[in-house]
Amino acid sequence: MSTSGLQVSLRQRAPIPLAAELDCAPGELLALVGPSGSGKSTILRCIAGLHAAAEGAIHCNGEAWFDAAGRIDRPVQARRIGFVFQNYGLFPHLSALENVAAALGGLTFAERTARARELLARVHLDGLEQRKPAALSGGQQQRVAVARALARDPAVLLLDEPFSAVDQVTRRKLQQELARLRAELDIPMLLVTHDLDEARMLADRMVILHRGKTLQAGTPDEVMTRPASAAIARLVGLHNLFEGTLVEDGGALRLAWLGHRIEVARVDGRAGERMNWVIPSEGVLLHRQDRPSRGEAENPVSGFVQDCLRLGPFTQLRLVPEGCAEPIAFSVPTHVVARNGIAPGVRARVTLRAESIHLMPWEAPSCGD
C-alpha cells in the first residue's frame, strides 16, 4: 500500500450503507460521483472525522486517521483537513478575514491577520476582508470558504458540492478558479458532485458510487466510455445501452443484435455469451441520404427517425432500428439534418463504429437504477 496520499476503506450498514474503497494521490483531484443518497457526502464526513463508519480504515500520508479494528479514531481537529461545505458553513457573525483567521490557530494575532489577508488575496477577495458573509455574493462566500479550508495548510482538501449553491455563470468562473488553484496544491483533493460534466472537467479520476458502494474508479474518459457494468452506464447517463449475444462469425467473435452481426474492435467473452453493450453518441455516424460515403460498410443499421431535437448548432436525433423498441441517440450538426432532409418518421441509416462499441457482462436491469 502506498504511504503517500489518502487511502479509504469504509463499511457500514446504517444510517447509510457504505462499501467504499478509494484512494487519492497527492496533487490528484478525485471526483465522487453518484445520485443523491449514494453516500458521497458521508464518505467525506468519514474522512473529516465528522462520522465514524462501523468498519474500515482511513490513512493519510501513512498516518492512521481511522481504523475500526485498531480502535483508532483521530478527532476532526487532529486530522488537518480543509473542508468546503455545500453551503460553505461560514461563521455569520465574523468578517471574511475573521472567518479565515479562525482556522489559523497557534499564531499571534498579527501573523493570523497577515496570513488571512494573503489567503483572501489568493482567492481574489482583497478589499472585501471586513465584510460579513451576508454582505457577500454566493461566489464570494464560496471563495472565503476555500480560503478558510486552505488556511490550516491541510493534508487533504474535501469539497462537498462546492458549486451547487451558485448560478451557472458564477459556477463556470469558480470551476476555472478551482482548476487553477488545484495545480498549485500537492495534496489529495476530493470533490463530491452529482454533475458529470463538472467531474469530467475538473477531476483526474472519478469514482462512481451507488447506494454507498464504489462501483468503478478511473479517468473520466474511461468511466464514461468504458463503464464496467450496465448499471454504471445508466448512472453516468449513457443512452445507447443494448443487449446482444456473442457469436462466431467468419473466425471472429461478433455481436448478434436484431439480426445484425455487429463488428466490435475489443471483445472479451465467449461465443454464446449474453452481453450488454453501449456506444457513445460520438460513435454513431449518420449516412448521407444522396450518395454512399466512406465507412458505410462498418456496422450499418437502418431505422426510422423518432425525433429531432434542435439544441443550437447541434441536433439530437433518435433513430429506432428496425425490430427494436429502444432508439439509438446521437448528435449531428444542425446543417447536416437540413441537408439530408432528416425529420421525424424519415428512414435513415447510421454506422456504429466498431472502435466505439463497449461490451459489458450481461446483467438484468434492476428496479430503481
Next chain:
Amino acid sequence: MDWAAWTLSLKLAAATTLLLLPLAVLIARPLLTMRPAGRLVAEGLVALPLVLPPTVLGFYLLVTFGQNAVLGELYRGLTGRSLVFTFDGLLLASLVFNLPFAVQPVQRALEAIPREVREAAWCCGLTRWQTLWKIELPLAWPGLLTAIVLTFAHTLGEFGVVLMIGGNIPAETRTVSIAIYDHVQAFEDRAAGILSAMLVAFSFAAIVLIQFLTHRIGRKEQ
C-alpha cells in the same frame, strides 16, 4: 415602600440569573447531540417546573434540603448555614424553578445554528469548548438574552416556592411577591397596589427590552 423586599427580590433575581445562565448553557448544549430517548427524558425534567404547582416543588425541595435530609445536613456541614428559611435556600429553589425559562431559549438558539457552521469550526481546528465560546454563544446571543430577561423577571414574581422554602422573614426571605401577599392579608390595598403596579411595569419593560434587543441584534447580523 417596602425597599427591603425590593432589594431582596432584585438580589435574588440577579443571583439566579447569573448562576443559571452558564448552567443553562451546560445543560442545553449536550441536549443537542443526545439520543432521542435520553433527550426526551432530559427535556421533560427541565420542563417539569413549568407544569408543577410551586407548592409541590417547594415541598420536595424542603424534603430534600430540610433539617434532617442528607443534602441539607451536608450543606450545613460545609457552610454552617441551613437551606430552609434562608436566602441560600431561596436561591436554590429559584434556580430549580427557573430552569425551563433559562434552558429552553438557549436550547432553541443553539439548535438554530446550522450543523455545517459547528462542523466547519471543528474542521478549522477549534475544540468543542472554543467552538462553544467563539462560534455558538455569539450566534445564540438572542437566546441568551431572552433567558436572562425571562429568568430575572420570573424570579421577581415568584411566590409559591418562595413561601414554601423561605417563609416570610423580612430582609432574609420576604420578597416583593410575599410582601404583596402580606399587604393584602393586612387589608393594606394601597401598598399592595403600588408594589403590584411596579412589578407589572418592571415585567413589561423586561419583555419590551427582550424584543428590542433581539430585533437589533438580528438587524446587526444581517
